[in-house]
Amino acid sequence: MPHPLGPSTHRPTRFRRAVLAFTVCAATLLGAALLPSTARAADPPLRELAAAKGIYLGNAVAGGALGGNAAYAALAGAQFGSLTPENAMKWGSVEPTRGSYNWAEADQIVAFAQAHGQQVRGHTLVWHSQNPGWLANGGFGAAELRGILQQHIATEVGRYQGRVRAWDVLNELFDEDGSYRSSLWTDTLGTGFVADALTWAHQADPAAELYLNDYNVEGLGAKSDALYALVRSLKAQGAPIHGVGFQAHFVLGQVPATLQANLQRFADLGVDVAVTELDVRLQTPATEAKLSQQAADYGTVVKSCLAVSRCRGVTAWDISDADSWVPSVFPGYGAATLYDAGYQPKPAHHAVAVALGAGTHTSTPSPSASSSPAPGCTAAYTVPNQWNTGFTGGVTVSCPPGSSLGSWRVGWDFTAGQQLSQSWNATCTQTGTRVTCANAAWNGGVTAGGSVAFGFNGTWSGSNPVPVVALN
Numbered sequence: 439m440p441h442p443l444g445p446s447t448h449r450p451t452r453f454r455r456a457v458l459a460f461t462v463c464a465a466t467l468l469g470a471a472l473l474p475s476t477a478r479a480a481d482p483p484l485r486e487l488a489a490a491k492g493i494y495l496g497n498a499v500a501g502g503a504l505g506g507n508a509a510y511a512a513l514a515g516a517q518f519g520s521l522t523p524e525n526a527m528k529w530g531s532v533e534p535t536r537g538s539y540n541w542a543e544a545d546q547i548v549a550f551a552q553a554h555g556q557q558v559r560g561h562t563l564v565w566h567s568q569n570p571g572w573l574a575n576g577g578f579g580a581a582e583l584r585g586i587l588q589q590h591i592a593t594e595v596g597r598y599q600g601r602v603r604a605w606d607v608l609n610e611l612f613d614e615d616g617s618y619r620s621s622l623w624t625d626t627l628g629t630g631f632v633a634d635a636l637t638w639a640h641q642a643d644p645a646a647e648l649y650l651n652d653y654n655v656e657g658l659g660a661k662s663d664a665l666y667a668l669v670r671s672l673k674a675q676g677a678p679i680h681g682v683g684f685q686a687h688f689v690l691g692q693v694p695a696t697l698q699a700n701l702q703r704f705a706d707l708g709v710d711v712a713v714t715e716l717d718v719r720l721q722t723p724a725t726e727a728k729l730s731q732q733a734a735d736y737g738t739v740v741k742s743c744l745a746v747s748r749c750r751g752v753t754a755w756d757i758s759d760a761d762s763w764v765p766s767v768f769p770g771y772g773a774a775t776l777y778d779a780g781y782q783p784k785p786a787h788h789a790v791a792v793a794l795g796a797g798t799h800t801s802t803p804s805p806s807a808s809s810s811p812a813p814g815c816t817a818a819y820t821v822p823n824q825w826n827t828g829f830t831g832g833v834t835v836s837c838p839p840g841s842s843l844g845s846w847r848v849g850w851d852f853t854a855g856q857q858l859s860q861s862w863n864a865t866c867t868q869t870g871t872r873v874t875c876a877n878a879a880w881n882g883g884v885t886a887g888g889s890v891a892f893g894f895n896g897t898w899s900g901s902n903p904v905p906v907v908a909l910n
């Protein structure tokens with residue numbers, strides 16, 4: 439039987455911090471997207487770019503890798519503002535033996551997220567797959583099965599009350615033709631368990647956002663029509679349904695043209711939408727052309743989410759190509775994630791950054807420029823902290839391999855009345871709106887492939903827009 443996410447098909451909350459980041463690149467954006475990752479200046483962290491746009495950028499993680507793979511953990515913590523336990527919260531993981539729970543990996547992931555200021559998407563409470571043997575083969579009658587399901591939801595959601603922002607309460611309910619999938623649940627309980635499961639989850643954590651999640655529903659079609667009809671019906675019944683997750687396990691070059699329109703029609707029903715398991719698999723080996731197409735595909739998905747105001751975020755599925763589920767399920771396919779097997783960013787990473795606004799401000803030489811910037815050196819402006827009337831800003835000056843600086847000067851205009859009050863690791867002055875910062879005595883040198891950073895405090899009122907930064 440073909441895998442339900444087979445290659446012939448399109449497969450598969452908002453916490454806005456005042457964190458804004460823009461890079462100033464000498465290379466054109468298109469050129470940068472096609473360059474090998476080692477030849478690009480670093481993009482600002484994706485989680486910061488996403489937060490500045492009012493969405494989250496997340497990823498799916500496993501506890502073992504978070505605890506035992508430093509490169510994996512560093513990316514998970516630094517780049518993503520939301521984590522989804524890839525397997526740790528599934529029923530087979532948390533209750534392998536009836537009445538005997540194992541929360542170790544799920545707890546570990548939630549603790550990691552809390553330590554890194556990340557939200558958690560809980561995945562998943564009711565599914566036809568990855569159920570423990572005692573449940574799948576238990577032969578339970580309807581009344582007992584219903585009680586087991588209610589207890590499972592109450593126990594798991596209750597345990598993570600206040601720590602899991604959104605739950606994929608029901609996963610993959612439909613077949614490709616839009617009929618309900620035959621499963622332990624539908625075969626025994628009919629379809630009423632859908633509203634019941636949402637209600638039980640809501641009782642266990644009234645603040646949690648409750649989602650239906652599925653694949654092959656990203657574009658218009660029979661399956662997404664069925665999901666749409668279910669969401670409309672649940673809303674009409676008053677069931678606690680808050681969002682729809684679109685898994686988005688795509689094949690290279692096959693992002694549905696109707697993705698944005700489809701997200702929008704669900705949003706118009708009065709629910710949030712999110713891309714929950716994004717990856718783009720390709721036939722290996724990866725080539726520059728395939729990675730370029732993949733970058734375009736990732737960018738399209740992020741831009742589609744940004745274009746729909748109720749789209750809360752995009753979660754990628756697996757940190758690197760070394761961690762991806764794809765090769766084991768689709769022999770001959772792989773390289774589906776944002777990072778290569780050595781945990782280096784792929785063109786898709788840069789495309790996501792660009793879709794989220796990185797590099798959209800083109801460098802314009804300052805009138806006070808006294809020298810040309812080295813090719814490809816960049817200045818990235820961030821606001822890592824902002825409060826009622828003040829903010830902390832930072833600028834990182836970076837050079838790609840092959841370029842370096844002996845001294846630097848960064849300038850910008852505060853166009854909304856912001857006033858610099860203090861700086862460190864640079865000498866900064868403000869005259870009118872114009873701010874100019876020059877390197878300190880000890881940090882004028884930026885090595886090829888290296889970077890230096892400086893910071894400052896300022897005051898603001900009304901708004902604190904990100905300035906266009908020039909490195910010269």
Ligand code: G3I
Pocket residue numbers: 450524525567568609653685715763
């Ligand atoms: O943990 C055991 C290990 O002890 C054992 O030695 C090994 C041998 O096969 O298996 C390990 O479990 C595997 C588990 O991943 C953890 O690595 C399972 O066999 C394997 O089936 C399981 O695959 C997961 C798959 O869901 C199960 O259907 C993938 O990691 C996970 O990425 C994938 O995620 C799903 C989403 O939940 C729903 N949407 C589709 C998506 C991709 O299939």
